[in-house]
Amino acid sequence: MNIRTVSVPAPDGTPLATDVCLPDGSRLRRAVLIRTPYGREAHRAELRGWAAHGFAALAQDVRGRHGSPGEWHPYRGHERADGAATVAWIRAQAWSNGEVVAAGASYAAYCALVTALDVPDADPGAAHVEGVPDAVIAAVPALGLADTAREPGGPERLWARAGWWAAHGDRHDSDPDALERALADDPRLLEHLPVARLAERLATGLGRELPSWPGLWDDRERGRLVSLGATARLPLLAVGGTRDPFAEDTVALWRGWGGPARLLLGPWGHRLTADRSLPPRARLNLGALYVRWARAALAGRLEPTRHGAIALGDSGRWHDTHRAAPPSGGERRWPFGSSTGLRLLHGAEFRADPERPVRSDSLAVPAGGDHADRCLLLSPPLPRPLDLAGAAVARINATADTPSADWAVRLTALDPSGRADPLALGIVRRTGPPGEPADITVPLGILGRRLPAGTRLRAEIAGHHFPAHARNPHTGDDPVAATRLVPSRRTVNPRGSALDLPVVARRRYVEPVPEICR
Known part of the structure; x- marks a missing residue:
């Protein structure tokens, strides 16, 4: 053709x-x-x-x-x-x-x-509204400037935005490796302050200006498209990956859509690709699914409901998103400081220093020592396999001695051999009186995983997750404009803290293609 x-x-x-x-x-x-x-x-x-x-x-x-x-x-x-x-x-x-x-x-x-x-x-009864499509396929949707620049809880997505702007911003074509080359020449590039003027230093490595960079951080209105979607009447297929940073936005779009809506969440990242070593049962022909769904949508054969499927990692099993969405009754609580939940290893008191932040690009954790930089917890081995499908949340009772504090919670699965695999990450910003205990909820995203027996869960609670996220200066100043950094002393109260995981209590699996296209 x-x-x-x-x-x-x-x-x-x-x-x-x-x-x-x-x-x-x-x-x-x-x-x-x-x-x-x-x-x-x-x-x-x-x-x-x-x-x-x-x-x-x-x-x-x-x-x-x-x-x-x-x-x-x-x-x-x-x-x-x-x-x-x-x-x-x-x-x-x-x-x-x-x-x-x-x-x-x-x-x-x-x-x-x-x-x-x-x-x-727009007249929903009309055959076609001029200029409006009849159906939408939105894969790993990046929903807006504010939605892509910041996490729902406030912290700035530094690495992803710097990489995207270096590759595509203020130019007619694209240069996907631009940030990597700039970092090779200037390894401390992303430490530049203020963040709003990072482009001035980045321009040296790129050989060009990025005048639109400062304006990236001005827009703070999240959720505009999700809100507009509530009035939509045309069919939607929202496709995402449980390892994609925009998975929560994909779910929010699907959940709030006014017309027939389908959600497909696979074991993928933002490129919607899986490891080629995965078994055939864990793969899905997205092109064929898109065609089948489009035919059903245009023919008006989709049920006027909201449903879909979420993959349980690379197991080849898919779970019904209705049962994966709260309140499903399958939530399991892992209390901190408990022999049956998450045992505290060290760091109930720790120091979050933006000059030496906890790194997002390393899963290594300190063995101990007198100066903890995070709170570290570990579960006992799972006695049996565990299926997780849906939203995970950490609830912590904690104190910071600074007026502004970010709370990053990283969950890692350690297989029986000790190999570490990222499981979930959440980060929120809280402002309040220094030294005052607070109950803090940290959403950990959408999980779709099958954990084998013998797996341990390792939880880290830290004040930074850099360079994926900009460093909170702890002064109360806007992290985008701040030039002064101060450390923050933190306390985590295990008694008032827990991890809530979306455990699949009853294994009722679905076939993803028929589920999406019915």
Whole structure:
């Protein structure tokens, strides 16, 4: 199947470079539209896959990227209007039957969603609303500027944003390895203060300016697309990975969606790929699933409900998301300081020093010593295999002697041989009177794992998780603007602290494809 490149006019006349792949034959076709800042040519195999199943498939460079002229302003530009114009253009083509699925992953998922949402007075009874797709596939959705820049609990996502902005910000094309090269030349690059002016130092390694970097941190309004999704009536397929940093946003989008909504959470990271060494039972053909779901969605065959499936790690087993979502009754509490829960090894009192922060890029933990930098706890070996599916939470009773404090909780699974595997991570920011005990809830994300018998759970409670997250200066100043760092003394009260894990009490497995497409 041939792919041709055309120019689709934006509302102001800007020509948007668009690859079009049509199936053989002359009958009218449904269409799939992907709008991306990452280069439309990378989707050519995907377009041919859609066309082989009878869909007209299009991939478009967003304004200001790759083959499309103009200026690109991530999350603040023309994505909704340009997407709506492209959907209208598709419906005007001689090969179109009028049905359009907007699809995409990461920022491209954002493009698909804003095209489908924020449309006032749309008539849900109309066959097609001009400029609005009929269904949306949103994979690992990066939902907005504020949603990607900060955790729901406040701390800034430093490593991910620096890497993304270095690779894609303020340029017409992409350079995926830009941050790695800059760090090779300047290993302490991400320690630069203030964070708001990091781009000035980063520019030396990149050989170019990043003028949009400071504005990245200005927007603090989270959840806009999730809120708009409550009024949507078109079908949604939300796809994510339990190892993806935006898994909680994917679940929130699905949970709040107003139309028929399906959720698929696999054992994947942000690239939706699994380790190639995994057994075949742990793999899933996402392309075939997308096609089957799109056909059901456009034909109106989806039940008007909200359900889906979550993978139990690489076991090949999938759990019903209805049973994985609280209140499922399968929650298990692991109290701190208990022989049957999490035993305190050391660090009930510790020192969180932003000059020597606990590292996010190492699972090594201190063996002990007089100057703990974290609270460390360990469970006894699991007496039997444990299935986890759903939201995990740490609840800690703790004290900080500074007016602002971040609380990072990292959960690691240690297999019977002692090999460490990351299980969950959560970090929240709390402000309050110094020295005053507080009950702090730290969401640990969405788990989908099967832990074998003999596994131990190791929990770390720290004041930093750097460089994944910017360091809290502990002064009460905004961490993005701060230039002065001070240490913070912490106390964790084991008696008032516990870990709540979403244990699958009754193993009722589902097949993911039929579950998503019914």
